[in-house]
Amino acid sequence: MHVSKLKTYNFRNLADQTVQLAPGAVYITGLNGNGKTNLVEALYILTGSRSFRTSANAELLKWGSRESSVFGTVVHKTGADEIGISFSPGERTGYKNGAKVESVADLMGVCSVVAFSPTDLTLVKGSPSHRRKFLDRHMVDVQPNYLNTLMAYQRALASKAALLKESGISVAELRPWNELLTEYGGKIVENRVKFLISLADKAKGFHAEFAQTDGELKLTLESDLVNKEGEVSLDHIAAGFERVASREIALRSTAYGPHRDDVAITLQGSDCRAFASQGQTRSVVLSLKLGVIDLLEERLQESPTIVLDDVDSELDAGRSDRLFGALLRKGRQTIVTGTSTPPQQLVGDSSLQIIRVENGSVYS
DSSP: OEEEEEEEESBTTOOSEEEEOOSSEEEEEOOTTSSHHHHHHHHHHTTSSOOSSOSOGGGGBOTTOSOEEEEEEEEETTEEEEEEEEEETTEEEEEETTEEOSOGGGGTTTSOEEEEOGGGGHHHHSOHHHHHHHHHHHHHHHOTTHHHHHHHHHHHHHHHHHHHTSSSOOHHHHHHHHHHHHHHHHHHHHHHHHHHHHHHHHHHHHHHHHOTTSOOEEEEEEOTTBOTTSOBOHHHHHHHHHHHHHHHHHHTSOOOSGGGOEEEEEETTEEHHHHOOHHHHHHHHHHHHHHHHHHHHHHHSSOOEEEEESOGGGSOHHHHHHHHHHHHTTTOOEEEEESSSOOHHHHTOTTOEEEEEETTEEEO
16 A cells, blocks of 8 residues: 555645655655654544644644645555545544545545654553554554444543533443443453454564564553453453442542553563663564554555654664664555655665655655
8 A cells, every 4th residue: 555645735834735655665855844744744644543743633734724634645456545634623524535524534444554753652651541542543444443433432431421520420320321331342442452462472573673682572451341361251341330430420530441441561571661761662662563564464465654754863773774674675655754865774775756845845
């Protein structure tokens, strides 16, 4: 899979223009602040997901504008799709092959992008929400219908949270919402457990290449919804909701469910979330992302587009060589940004496309 054309309108500082992209290696160069990251952010947004930089639509609009859009052509092994998303404050609208879709979520799975950026260290060192979002985002890539379960759970959770804000409610009033949350929560955790088992196996192999002396990488889902035998049981989940109901009423907030899950990341038994060095953290993040790419290719039978936003400057020579070696050996569309000349690993590619961004305008 690759994105062959990207069209932006009123998007951040970018000029209104259409950019043609090569199916292999692409290097985007320019001084900081000129729009390199904005360009790859626009491409990432075609996935139907939120930006990897912000969740606020208003930040995507050019200064003084009330609307913005990104459109692109996504080429698959079976054909091509024209997709796009328009933005206004508080609203997103999706389009596919000239027609408006019911929800932007309908675009999930059409365009798969795995992005590497300096902010990815939060995947290990940040809050549990970063790790949950990472899991769910790529589970949707593999199985787009999983998004429906996530959205159904979030709607039920929001309704229960609103009820808990009211005074004088009873445990009985929570039970209808807890029944829904048991059903959807069970599906979410069951899918997370299965996905994480597959991802852990892939990531462990890549980590052995990146950091042979750091020890074995292990990933484990931490969830109150998994019983002592490591199984996902609806009876266990329902009992958990019943057990915390009185406490939730006292707290006036939810205290149980997959929205509180986390992923334990360990090296030789040491918790990376607390004890990993910067170098170890980078190796773990690269291994997780490469593991996701392998899983996507295995399940979808085609490669996602890869985006590396100023990552080369964050890595030592050894990690950089191993990363590019892993990414480039299958001829994937790999889009790299930087401020100077292309990384040495790209220079030998005769089909390399070089793009320059200057004050928001793109030159190829």
